[in-house]
Amino acid sequence: MSTHEMTGGEALARALLAHGAGPMFGMGGFQLLPFYDACRRLGLRHALINDERCGVFAADAYAKVTGRVGLADGTLGPGATNLVTGLIECLNAGSPVVAFVGDTHRAYSWKNMTQEARQLEILRPAVKDLLRVETIQRAPEMVRRAFAVATSGRPGPVVVSVPEDIAHGTHGFEESEFAADPRHQAAPAIRCRAAQDDLAKAVALLAKARRPLILAGGGVHISGAAPALEAFARASAIPVAHTMTGKGAIACTDPLSAGLFGRYDRIANALIAEADVLLVIGCKLGEIATKRYTVPAAGKTVIHMDIVAEEFGRTYRPEVLLWADARAGIEDLHEALRGEGKAGRADHVAEVAQRMAAWRAAAAARTGSAETPINVARILGELNAILPPEAILVADGGFAAHWGGLLYDTKRAGRGFVPDRGFASIGYGVPGAIGAKLGAPDRPVVAMTGDGGLNMSLGDLETARRMGLAFTAIVFNNAASGYVKALQHAMYGAGSYQSSDLAETDYAATARALGCNAIRVEDPAKLGAAIRAGIATRDVPTVLDVVVTRDPAHMLPAADNRTVQIKKGDRIA
Numbered sequence: 001m002s003t004h005e006m007t008g009g010e011a012l013a014r015a016l017l018a019h020g021a022g023p024m025f026g027m028g029g030f031q032l033l034p035f036y037d038a039c040r041r042l043g044l045r046h047a048l049i050n051d052e053r054c055g056v057f058a059a060d061a062y063a064k065v066t067g068r069v070g071l072a073d074g075t076l077g078p079g080a081t082n083l084v085t086g087l088i089e090c091l092n093a094g095s096p097v098v099a100f101v102g103d104t105h106r107a108y109s110w111k112n113m114t115q116e117a118r119q120l121e122i123l124r125p126a127v128k129d130l131l132r133v134e135t136i137q138r139a140p141e142m143v144r145r146a147f148a149v150a151t152s153g154r155p156g157p158v159v160v161s162v163p164e165d166i167a168h169g170t171h172g173f174e175e176s177e178f179a180a181d182p183r184h185q186a187a188p189a190i191r192c193r194a195a196q197d198d199l200a201k202a203v204a205l206l207a208k209a210r211r212p213l214i215l216a217g218g219g220v221h222i223s224g225a226a227p228a229l230e231a232f233a234r235a236s237a238i239p240v241a242h243t244m245t246g247k248g249a250i251a252c253t254d255p256l257s258a259g260l261f262g263r264y265d266r267i268a269n270a271l272i273a274e275a276d277v278l279l280v281i282g283c284k285l286g287e288i289a290t291k292r293y294t295v296p297a298a299g300k301t302v303i304h305m306d307i308v309a310e311e312f313g314r315t316y317r318p319e320v321l322l323w324a325d326a327r328a329g330i331e332d333l334h335e336a337l338r339g340e341g342k343a344g345r346a347d348h349v350a351e352v353a354q355r356m357a358a359w360r361a362a363a364a365a366r367t368g369s370a371e372t373p374i375n376v377a378r379i380l381g382e383l384n385a386i387l388p389p390e391a392i393l394v395a396d397g398g399f400a401a402h403w404g405g406l407l408y409d410t411k412r413a414g415r416g417f418v419p420d421r422g423f424a425s426i427g428y429g430v431p432g433a434i435g436a437k438l439g440a441p442d443r444p445v446v447a448m449t450g451d452g453g454l455n456m457s458l459g460d461l462e463t464a465r466r467m468g469l470a471f472t473a474i475v476f477n478n479a480a481s482g483y484v485k486a487l488q489h490a491m492y493g494a495g496s497y498q499s500s501d502l503a504e505t506d507y508a509a510t511a512r513a514l515g516c517n518a519i520r521v522e523d524p525a526k527l528g529a530a531i532r533a534g535i536a537t538r539d540v541p542t543v544l545d546v547v548v549t550r551d552p553a554h555m556l557p558a559a560d561n562r563t564v565q566i567k568k569g570d571r572i573a
């Protein structure tokens with residue numbers, strides 16, 4: 001048998017290629033140089049990112065859009081620690097991501113090596129698993145293991161720690177050592193199904209339900225279950241409400257859509273209160289989705305379907321537990337229920353559509369607002385009118401996700417709205433758009449970000465320009481850390497602002513200086529044309545610097561946010 005002498009770095013690159021993997025985002029250092037060199041020689045798509053956190057955000061968005069494993073890397077020390085925020089997004093959101101981190105040469109560890117830190121201890125709680133390549137021979141095995149863990153069960157991030165002596169050392173590998181199981185190229189690699197007796201209990205409850213409602217979370221998208229959910233909801237006449245991440249579980253334009261539930265809602269919270277059975281799918285029922293554990297109110301009949309058994313009962317005590325992959329579980333329910341009880345739900349379904357129509361009529365004043373500075377709702381109104389069904393809307397961690405979650409209408413089932421609600425960090429908009437565009441090069445990608453969020457990730461507009469990626473980044477320019485300012489306004493009164501103002505900045509000029517296409521929009525009537533121009537642009541990002549309200553009393557996202565009252569202990573967002 002012939003062996004091929006290569007560095008550990010090259011073995012890692014070959015193992016990635018064996019999984020059909022890439023693109024990858026990172027910033028180099030000494031430790032991983034042989035890996036970078038192998039990427040160049042072997043043609044693994046790798047791009048320099050200007051902040052490793054953004055590299056993981058891009059990998060996360062790529063994984064969310066494609067289901068395939070997102071890849072990132074960081075060098076020893078600050079490179080590794082910069083990964084933490086991004087990795088926690090992947091962990092909390094269930095995104096399959098593999099990250100390589102350079103580590104010290106083991107002959108010198110703990111001797112004040114430059115950039116040395118207890119980095120594995122820092123990274124450990126941020127990931128689903130942390131593997132260390134202990135001997136060079138095991139490099140391909142560790143990559144295989146990382147992909148297997150990242151794509152199985154509830155997907156998540158896996159760090160592979162690569163000591164310098166492993167990356168730079170050499171070993172004679174046989175070709176067969178790089179074999180990879182193709183099922184682990186994407187999540188879910190393997191699906192589990194609910195127990196028959198649990199399914200029977202769920203079917204018995206749903207068959208006689210008159211006002212049932214499905215509450216869909218991001219797990220629906222991780223599982224690729226949206227088409228199955230749409231078919232089940234239609235065949236069974238059960239309306240669907242969703243979390244921010246669950247948007248697109250069915251199309252928002254579907255008559256069965258009850259819209260967002262939880263902290264902000266259109267009509268869904270009332271439907272939850274009136275429901276006789278709630279079917280929760282792929283949703284952790286966390287703080288925002290439950291409006292701080294008040295929705296659903298205690299005493300509801302809940303069927304909870306999730307792939308992580310430990311999530312059952314964490315925030316709400318369900319009647320029936322369906323321990324299943326979402327798509328498999330929905331298909332099984334569909335098959336077993338066979339539309340039973342559908343006829344008795346005709347009024348319920350008609351009422352949902354009527355209430356949604358009434359909500360839309362009430363919201364139209366804001367989504368079509370001619371106010372200047374521009375009302376953020378108008379931006380969502382324009383996006384609803386302009387974006388085609390296949391578009392992807394990325395939303396930054398702050399207001400953008402809440403405004404988008406509430407007001408954006410997806411027009412087909414599937415993940416068309418990509419917020420970073422795993423960790424809700426600001427700064428996700430631009431790198432998220434980079435990852436989404438690489439994952440779906442033929443789909444229009446639009447990102448919404450606050451000016452604060454853009455400030456955090458401005459450097460990676462350079463990355464997007466360098467990579468020739470055409471997406472549209474809409475900046476909600478309110479010259480403020482607006483969410484904080486709005487809370488200060490509500491809690492301490494007008495004028496009581498601390499560290500929540502930003503300098504008035506022309507982000508269009510900033511973006512132009514970075515080589516991007518850019519338009520500053522101050523007139524709401526010009527918004528539509530600007531969005532269309534952004535979508536039509538090729539090979540370069542477009543930044544739309546949209547001047548929105550600076551009045552902290554009018555920043556909160558709701559059909560009429562002026563009536564929002566903050567109660568003690570409440571958080572608003």
Ligand SMILES: Cc1ncc(C[n+]2csc(CCOP(=O)(O)OP(=O)(O)O)c2C)c(N)n1
Nearest residue numbers: 398399425426450451452453480481482483
């Ligand atoms: C990394 C990080 N730091 C702080 C926060 C808390 N936070 C949530 S929204 C927000 C305001 C962000 O300002 P900007 O991006 O301009 O959005 P705006 O609210 O003004 O639309 C902040 C600071 C966060 N989510 N993430």
Ligand SMILES: [Mg+2]
Nearest residue numbers: 450451480482
């Ligand atoms: Mg702002």
